[in-house]
Amino acid sequence: RIDGERLWSSLMEMARIGPSPMGGSRRLALSEDDVAGRRLLLAWTDALGCEWRSDQAGNLFIRRPGRDDSLAPIAVGSHLDTQPLGGRFDGVLGVLAGLEVFRTLHDQGITTERPLELIVWTNEEGSRFSPAMGGSGVYSGRLSLETFREAKDRAGISLGEALDDSGFKGSLTRRDLPLGAYLELHIEQGPVLERKGLPLGVVTGVQGLRWYDLEFVGESAHAGPTPMGFRHDPLMAATAFVEAMRETVLADPEGASRLTVGDFQVTEPSRNVIPGKVTLHVDVRHTDEDQLTVLDGQLRAHVAAAAGRESVEAQVKELWHMPVTRFDTTLVNDLSAAARAVGHEPFTMMSGAGHDAVNISYVAPTAMLFIPCRDGISHNEREYAEPEHCTIATQVMCDALLRAAER
Amino acid sequence: RIDGERLWSSLMEMARIGPSPMGGSRRLALSEDDVAGRRLLLAWTDALGCEWRSDQAGNLFIRRPGRDDSLAPIAVGSHLDTQPLGGRFDGVLGVLAGLEVFRTLHDQGITTERPLELIVWTNEEGSRFSPAMGGSGVYSGRLSLETFREAKDRAGISLGEALDDSGFKGSLTRRDLPLGAYLELHIEQGPVLERKGLPLGVVTGVQGLRWYDLEFVGESAHAGPTPMGFRHDPLMAATAFVEAMRETVLADPEGASRLTVGDFQVTEPSRNVIPGKVTLHVDVRHTDEDQLTVLDGQLRAHVAAAAGRESVEAQVKELWHMPVTRFDTTLVNDLSAAARAVGHEPFTMMSGAGHDAVNISYVAPTAMLFIPCRDGISHNEREYAEPEHCTIATQVMCDALLRAAER
Ligand SMILES: NC(=O)NCCC(=O)O
Ligand SMILES: NC(=O)NCCC(=O)O
Numbered sequence: 001r002i003d004g005e006r007l008w009s010s011l012m013e014m015a016r017i018g019p020s021p022m023g024g025s026r027r028l029a030l031s032e033d034d035v036a037g038r039r040l041l042l043a044w045t046d047a048l049g050c051e052w053r054s055d056q057a058g059n060l061f062i063r064r065p066g067r068d069d070s071l072a073p074i075a076v077g078s079h080l081d082t083q084p085l086g087g088r089f090d091g092v093l094g095v096l097a098g099l100e101v102f103r104t105l106h107d108q109g110i111t112t113e114r115p116l117e118l119i120v121w122t123n124e125e126g127s128r129f130s131p132a133m134g135g136s137g138v139y140s141g142r143l144s145l146e147t148f149r150e151a152k153d154r155a156g157i158s159l160g161e162a163l164d165d166s167g168f169k170g171s172l173t174r175r176d177l178p179l180g181a182y183l184e185l186h187i188e189q190g191p192v193l194e195r196k197g198l199p200l201g202v203v204t205g206v207q208g209l210r211w212y213d214l215e216f217v218g219e220s221a222h223a224g225p226t227p228m229g230f231r232h233d234p235l236m237a238a239t240a241f242v243e244a245m246r247e248t249v250l251a252d253p254e255g256a257s258r259l260t261v262g263d264f265q266v267t268e269p270s271r272n273v274i275p276g277k278v279t280l281h282v283d284v285r286h287t288d289e290d291q292l293t294v295l296d297g298q299l300r301a302h303v304a305a306a307a308g309r310e311s312v313e314a315q316v317k318e319l320w321h322m323p324v325t326r327f328d329t330t331l332v333n334d335l336s337a338a339a340r341a342v343g344h345e346p347f348t349m350m351s352g353a354g355h356d357a358v359n360i361s362y363v364a365p366t367a368m369l370f371i372p373c374r375d376g377i378s379h380n381e382r383e384y385a386e387p388e389h390c391t392i393a394t395q396v397m398c399d400a401l402l403r404a405a406e407r
Numbered sequence: 408r409i410d411g412e413r414l415w416s417s418l419m420e421m422a423r424i425g426p427s428p429m430g431g432s433r434r435l436a437l438s439e440d441d442v443a444g445r446r447l448l449l450a451w452t453d454a455l456g457c458e459w460r461s462d463q464a465g466n467l468f469i470r471r472p473g474r475d476d477s478l479a480p481i482a483v484g485s486h487l488d489t490q491p492l493g494g495r496f497d498g499v500l501g502v503l504a505g506l507e508v509f510r511t512l513h514d515q516g517i518t519t520e521r522p523l524e525l526i527v528w529t530n531e532e533g534s535r536f537s538p539a540m541g542g543s544g545v546y547s548g549r550l551s552l553e554t555f556r557e558a559k560d561r562a563g564i565s566l567g568e569a570l571d572d573s574g575f576k577g578s579l580t581r582r583d584l585p586l587g588a589y590l591e592l593h594i595e596q597g598p599v600l601e602r603k604g605l606p607l608g609v610v611t612g613v614q615g616l617r618w619y620d621l622e623f624v625g626e627s628a629h630a631g632p633t634p635m636g637f638r639h640d641p642l643m644a645a646t647a648f649v650e651a652m653r654e655t656v657l658a659d660p661e662g663a664s665r666l667t668v669g670d671f672q673v674t675e676p677s678r679n680v681i682p683g684k685v686t687l688h689v690d691v692r693h694t695d696e697d698q699l700t701v702l703d704g705q706l707r708a709h710v711a712a713a714a715g716r717e718s719v720e721a722q723v724k725e726l727w728h729m730p731v732t733r734f735d736t737t738l739v740n741d742l743s744a745a746a747r748a749v750g751h752e753p754f755t756m757m758s759g760a761g762h763d764a765v766n767i768s769y770v771a772p773t774a775m776l777f778i779p780c781r782d783g784i785s786h787n788e789r790e791y792a793e794p795e796h797c798t799i800a801t802q803v804m805c806d807a808l809l810r811a812a813e814r
Binding site for chain 1: 678
């Protein structure tokens, strides 16, 4: 049995490092507070006799030896960095659940066949340095070390510089640190489990995502004397696109298509001037890769039609394509069996957001476990998860880890 | 006969004061360059023996005495201030056409029955200090002197301070400076005359305008894990509003309704976050005041419907209402007769943009004359008007002024 109270008090203690004004956390990747958070974790794992190593991306690998250390370890982990006004659970729960598993095994004097590894991935949030999921990206080979290190924050400091200063830069790579399996516990960051009244969800994969910059370029002109029929209005092309794309997404009979326009910028805006240029940031997602491809085509067609309606030029730039991820069936079954063992019929679901587990799934068997978060809110100081859900999920992680570590 | 070449060379000489990089002008209201432009004009009118006075708003009144100076003068004028990257004609043409009329009368030794007044209104553009049409606003009593003086530029300098430093602050008011009539020549700032191939248009009024700030407030949430049906997306409410209002405006059988969304701002935008708040700047115009009232109601209904569709809150704030202006029939007839006298069947039209003449029309008989500008472009260094059109229009102004001054 894991100790839910000990887990909760660790969560609350970690949250006091880089506290944010409204009771959340602010530990931007590789900032002093992020470093202090890692140091606190290492003090806890040192007390368990665990040693740690780090790779070129500063990812931490904290080892609990097994009976046969020649076997690839079973890993558990997540991230300790947060958004600027972040919560106390996003990432942290996955790491501290792993700590609680280590503590429980330590207390009970259990040694697993395979070694265990508790991992803290560097810069998952992507808030101080872009892109997100960077440390796991480098580890898995899906992001180059150069690109990872070159990213700069607003003050012009590169991730590479911050990493060199952090004391966590290592020289190891995945070759030195192979994984036998990877399990990650995370808050859902959405409303599904809460609305269904479920304490946990077994995550079978992650929906795919495509990020676009759309640019509509027309002709700036005076709002007063320019008749509607003489205009080349890029703003009305942009609104036409959003409405059309929204209808397409809502028409999905499975309700699995998602569209978000996160930004809508007018260049040199003025109250009585028809805009000359408008830029949109668009995020499209689907749980089925073929459907995501269909959405890509529909997006391009809607952009062309909208631009045509307003006689403006348009450009579609795809910035990121994260294909649909399918997690490892054996690990999903381990999590399901462990859930059943604590009395919860497993509910399987796709993750809406990307996680480090997406990158790791390309190089090792991977699966995730979700718990609800209040109102589905994350990336927010109000983010909250019930102690009871944290406890149940950590127990499930513990049991699944033990299963995998004996194989 | 006025002298078209002299007019043109005055326009070009004025344009060299505060030249902008691409051949336009930059004389922000009450800046050193704006003051220098006024000084150049006064040097020219001094040479004609004219005296000048200024009122509390720094508006210049340059007088050409008549046979009976107890009669209210007939005025002509416009403004000399420009946009930051402005053209050489917007405002300037109206002032220098008045100068050319004064010079022609001077050359020919003509004295009119009523005195004439050449007026330069302060801060028409509203670019350095808001609102626009400020000097004429104060003169007409439609803007309080306090509000006018309190406006600050980006450097924190108030219009009042800039005016006090300019040397043009006077103590007079409209009581001391009544007008018998006011005529203003301006470039159209739109495409109508150019497309019709006409050298001038007699302006019978100005379309009404309503300016709004619309605010849509929803709930910010993660783009990935939040299903479409759980969202409160203010951006999609805003796009729904724009599309619905656009359809309403385009459905106007007379094609006289106009809608411009000059800005569309997302608060704290992030690529993978559903926006929490969106603000629109909306400009609605119509040549018929009743129809403008109808549009106001339709705007509010569309906002409510759009907010309802997305389950978000919405707020409509009206910032400015400039009702439809009807100019003086006698003066419109004077301009039409003068146009006919130089061989042009008068084309009557409504102004799409507000002008100082709108304010003056509340306190004196007023009318305007337009000439085409290339591609309908203004508030732009590329702004251009044909010398021939400037000449014809100045001749028409001269003739109309003489008619009015003998009444
Ligand atoms: N968990 C998370 O915020 N990941 C970032 C990538 C995404 O938007 O899904
Ligand atoms: N002429 C001009 O730009 N006036 C400002 C007010 C308006 O937008 O009509």
